[in-house]
Amino acid sequence: MLRGWRRPDDVRVRPTAASLPGVEMVTATVAHIDIAAQVVHTDNSVIGYDALVIALGAALNTDAVPGLSDALDADVAGQFYTLDGAAELRAKVEALEHGRIAVAIAGVPFKCPAAPFEAAFLIAAQLGDRYATGTVQIDTFTPDPLPMPVAGPEVGEALVSMLKDHGVGFHPRKALARVDEAARTMHFGDGTSEPFDLLAVVPPHVPSAAARSAGLSESGWIPVDPRTLSTSADNVWAIGDATVLTLPNGKPLPKAAVFAEAQAAVVAHGVARHLGYDVAERHFTGTGACYVETGDHQAAKGDGDFFAPSPPSVTLYPPSREFHEEKVAQELAWLTRWKT
Template sequence: MTNTVVVLGAGAGGLTVAEALRERLPDADRVLLVDRSFDGVLGLSLLWVMRGWRTPEKVRVRPTPESLPGVEMIRATVERVDLDTRRVHTDSGVLDCDALVVALGAELDAGAVPGLTEALDSGRAGEFYTLGGAAAMREKLTALRRGRLAVLVARVPFKCPAAPFEGALLAADLLTETGVRDQVTVDVFTPDPLPMPVAGPAVGRALVGMLTQSGIGFHGQHTIESVSDGELVFAGGVRERYDLLAVVPPHRPPAALGGWLPVAPRTFATATAGVWAIGDASALILPNGKPLPKAAVFAEGAADVVANGVARHLGHEAPDPWFDGRGACYIELGDRISAKGEGDFLREPAPEVTLFDPSPLFHEEKADQEGNWLKRWNA
């Protein structure tokens, strides 16, 4: 009997789980990977593009049949997913399957904040969550000579919880390189009380300390209501001026899903039999009630777990699917120095995360990870 498994999305999670499925399933079973372009980017590299340490072309991810042997690659846009029937509607037709893995990521939604789209269109604001945005943000920062740079988290949750604070630190580093750091004030605004709240208050306070040491102001519990030309309006009527805005736009679940997909913490299984979700499209709630961070390291870590779950669902022998909850991320400070946060995010009653002191070795470790992923998928 031949089974068909469909994986939606060719980001880090989708690529890794498709590869893992091909390794675990018999040759007779089909593994279909669906993506609208198969032309992506490593999220961990975007801030390095902004900083000028990478060019856009160097961080593209373009998987080929040679890098995913045995995986059928289908170029199509997913328009609707019927979870109950495991039926995927695309602009190229309908796919039915025996098991479905959703790894569609998250979408940016600047229109959710009044005035933000206009600020982005005018060039007064930019973002570093897309490849084009990161490259354009570098140009804006290089041209900045004086005034105030505001780094804004518009909504939570968002991809890569460290990114806004890394972005501020790397922007300050670039402004030092261009010789105008003393003429530019840098401030970060976020709805959360501290950076990376899922990692605990100790890690948050340590990150605030790193920002302060670099002369960057931190403003927690600031929920944006609207953006105008040169002004941020927060809940409660607080107004803050800016000359250049670097924004983390609101994130929304893929339109084809209609919402984030809740998953079981140890298996990434959804409430629908035969359907799993990993990466940014999923919603895994930790013991402390906060969501698992939307980060590639967790999507990659989920791949083996989901592959085992799919194999067992299809009647094949495989280990029990079990996610250990461990993960790590790097926090770039500039000057090619990084800190590293690492721990057990499923530990009860709350994640146990250690923030290791900044070191050039952590920057090199992140660069090695980047290089390995690019080589792996661009074979």
């Protein structure tokens, strides 16, 4: 989307009954989860359950950073964590004739640890000659000491080298505290500030109100057993971005689709066993891979075991066309599965 290779309708999926045979689909907004009563309140019904899987993702809260919502409303900033947002940011980049684009992470945790840096590569590729000649420069800002810190310092340093090779600036330990949309300036927690002409921001992520209503933690992120994804409630599981899964090194598992998909299969077996079906027990292994597009139909690949002792056993392989094609094939398989 951000590079212009896809349109919203190319990747938008609305699962149908055909893609979920034997499943009764209910379209509604979850308002409240009552664990004690074992019911889910929606905007149009109350649904009881014998087993519950919470997969409510993470929400974006631009109001969490003072001035960020104003900057987005004033069109001096954009975000790429929604389909519309990615399309709008692409248009803003296309209209920028000169200046500085700041790609800033406004808070942690956030979905897809590689996404902000991939965005920088994709924006650079979109700019073409404007970037190659230095007419527009790109800088990245993160509150972390390195990109993708959970994957270990070697992965982070490799990604910093990739950024440097592409002429993209990297600014670590920069916690965004405030945005002045009129002055087009970011202010950080360490007292420093940086100007921009266009801000491409990773908005602060928060648990959904519905997930928070379950009362399974004070933060709203749902703690789960690393192997089974079970929660502190006997017949409740949670998967994906809504969870907090603590790794052996004490850090949280990154919020990434590859993990959510693997967790879903584990929980499906867990729910079936809970309901009395004779199926094999599965455990989540913490292994997974993701890709970092570099904008030129090549991609780097991060692959490894996040359950390994500190640091996780993860390798970032250099960009290649093969990895890009792997990612495209995975995308096609996923879209085919859910658009059937």
